[in-house]
Amino acid sequence: MRTAFYISDGTAITSEVFGHATLSLFPVEFNHKTIPFVETEEKAHQIKELINATAKRDGEKPLIFFTFVNYNLTEIISSANAVCYDFLTTYSEKIEKELNVAPVPKIHRTHSIHEKSYDFRIDAVNYALMNDDGGNIKNYGEADIILIGVSRSGKTPTSLYLALQYGIKAANYPITEDDLETEGLPKCLIPFKHKLFGLTIDPERLAAIRDRRMANSKYASIRQCRIEVREVEMLYKRNRIPFLNSTHHSVEEISAKIISDTDLERRKY
Amino acid sequence: MRTAFYISDGTAITSEVFGHATLSLFPVEFNHKTIPFVETEEKAHQIKELINATAKRDGEKPLIFFTFVNYNLTEIISSANAVCYDFLTTYSEKIEKELNVAPVPKIHRTHSIHEKSYDFRIDAVNYALMNDDGGNIKNYGEADIILIGVSRSGKTPTSLYLALQYGIKAANYPITEDDLETEGLPKCLIPFKHKLFGLTIDPERLAAIRDRRMANSKYASIRQCRIEVREVEMLYKRNRIPFLNSTHHSVEEISAKIISDTDLERRKY
Numbered sequence: 001m002r003t004a005f006y007i008s009d010g011t012a013i014t015s016e017v018f019g020h021a022t023l024s025l026f027p028v029e030f031n032h033k034t035i036p037f038v039e040t041e042e043k044a045h046q047i048k049e050l051i052n053a054t055a056k057r058d059g060e061k062p063l064i065f066f067t068f069v070n071y072n073l074t075e076i077i078s079s080a081n082a083v084c085y086d087f088l089t090t091y092s093e094k095i096e097k098e099l100n101v102a103p104v105p106k107i108h109r110t111h112s113i114h115e116k117s118y119d120f121r122i123d124a125v126n127y128a129l130m131n132d133d134g135g136n137i138k139n140y141g142e143a144d145i146i147l148i149g150v151s152r153s154g155k156t157p158t159s160l161y162l163a164l165q166y167g168i169k170a171a172n173y174p175i176t177e178d179d180l181e182t183e184g185l186p187k188c189l190i191p192f193k194h195k196l197f198g199l200t201i202d203p204e205r206l207a208a209i210r211d212r213r214m215a216n217s218k219y220a221s222i223r224q225c226r227i228e229v230r231e232v233e234m235l236y237k238r239n240r241i242p243f244l245n246s247t248h249h250s251v252e253e254i255s256a257k258i259i260s261d262t263d264l265e266r267r268k269y
Numbered sequence: 270m271r272t273a274f275y276i277s278d279g280t281a282i283t284s285e286v287f288g289h290a291t292l293s294l295f296p297v298e299f300n301h302k303t304i305p306f307v308e309t310e311e312k313a314h315q316i317k318e319l320i321n322a323t324a325k326r327d328g329e330k331p332l333i334f335f336t337f338v339n340y341n342l343t344e345i346i347s348s349a350n351a352v353c354y355d356f357l358t359t360y361s362e363k364i365e366k367e368l369n370v371a372p373v374p375k376i377h378r379t380h381s382i383h384e385k386s387y388d389f390r391i392d393a394v395n396y397a398l399m400n401d402d403g404g405n406i407k408n409y410g411e412a413d414i415i416l417i418g419v420s421r422s423g424k425t426p427t428s429l430y431l432a433l434q435y436g437i438k439a440a441n442y443p444i445t446e447d448d449l450e451t452e453g454l455p456k457c458l459i460p461f462k463h464k465l466f467g468l469t470i471d472p473e474r475l476a477a478i479r480d481r482r483m484a485n486s487k488y489a490s491i492r493q494c495r496i497e498v499r500e501v502e503m504l505y506k507r508n509r510i511p512f513l514n515s516t517h518h519s520v521e522e523i524s525a526k527i528i529s530d531t532d533l534e535r536r537k538y
């Protein structure tokens with residue numbers, strides 16, 4: 001199998017996203033290898049040796065997706081026995097022409113702590129944890145959004161993703177059978193109706209997820225899941241609460257959709 | 270201020286990472302605007318109008334970073350009054366030549382649920398939550414890694430990031446004053462010594478973080494923070510536990526460093 005390397009003087013997250021997006025267009029399997037924090041010429045020479053050894057072992061040149069700020073490191077890695085893709089240099093030249101401004105490359109610029117948004121994100125994670133699963137209802141005034149849904153419909157991972165990636169303070173509140181017995185919203189949510197966003201899920205998928213948690217229970221039965229899902233969707237519609245079905249979507253997709261539908265303000269770009 | 274758009278038929282996460290990495294090289298401020306899920310020609314025409322209106326308002330052509338699978342959508346957006354950067358097409362052509370394989374573009378390929386790693390990630394998030402802050406010590410056999418450190422040294426956000434991004438089961442255990450009074454590791458951690466990774470932090474930063482949580486307390490005093498940090502670092506060294514200082518690093522950097530230092534197996538690429 002051919003090897004794809006993602007290499008950088010920082011986290012290599014940018015190289016990974018770039019390489020992964022491009023390679024995923026091809027019906028070919030790769031052996032993926034990420035090498036972050038290549039910050040010295042000595043380390044770069046070691047990595048070059050590793051690349052050359054990999055080329056020999058595979059019988060094919062590895063593909064290298066890299067981002068370096070220091071041009072000396074670019075030169076060392078580019079001299080390895082491999083095919084190199086350096087999108088950052090390519091596009092920074094294009095953008096330099098358009099902006100008519102010279103780039104001022106700084107190391108650790110993209111995924112480092114220097115972004116002013118950093119404290120927001122950590123605060124948002126702490127908020128999401130404290131306000132997970134209906135905890136601390138008294139903090140809802142501070143919430144940017146309150147996700148609601150039946151147990152195991154995807155509220156917790158979505159809240160955490162919104163907090164970690166975007167610095168959004170996301171609380172979440174589980175809609176229980178007791179809540180569904182009355183026709184209205186749970187009383188504690190009424191003052192925050194404008195912040196509510198509902199999640200729903202196909203009953204079959206819900207039953208499978210619940211069964212892994214509590215096998216052969218009423219809680220995990222398909223009948224129970226069907227009732228809860230039908231009733232919670234009626235609750236959303238009756239109260240005009242925006243909602244989406246999480247069944248076929250990743251936490252990245254659900255989060256992007258929520259932000260786009262609600263015009264939530266992101267604290268990180 | 271000039272506007273930068275990140276547009277896609279999916280989450281637009283790839284466009285954002287690509288655009289942000291490139292623009293962050295320049296000492297220029299932009300008005301950032303992300304538009305995900307542009308999946309129909311009708312929607313693409315609406316977005317084209319928005320781009321044109323923005324160009325008129327700004328008095329400058331917006332920069333557009335986009336990724337589309339459907340070429341008709343590419344054509345519509347490219348015909349707007351803007352400067353477009355389409356790295357995916359550029360690089361997929363280069364890679365097609367190298368691999369000698371035609372691309373098979375599929376929508377929602379990069380950040381969707383179809384990755385086989387998806388259940389791993391959700392399981393890992395649930396694991397990290399259940400095993401946050403020393404909860405459920407009996408589950409440590411299942412951990413991929415156990416982060417340790419004094420209160421507020423960055424364990425929780427790092428555990429959650431490792432879980433959400435990489436599907437790594439990360440527990441975390443707080444080292445308390447009681448633990449520091451004896452010279453050895455807490456008893457419950459000894460069988461899992463090979464899974465331990467320590468975090469430390471500058472006492473000044475720790476005191477500032479703790480003060481926001483519990484102002485003017487002994488817990489937040491600089492003296493207390495200095496003692497705890499000195500002792501926990503001695504504990505790491507005495508027991509040969511790898512550790513890093515989180516003060517100047519983002520959760521992305523800390524996570525990348527931990528994975529790279531420990532050769533942890535990632536369940537997502």
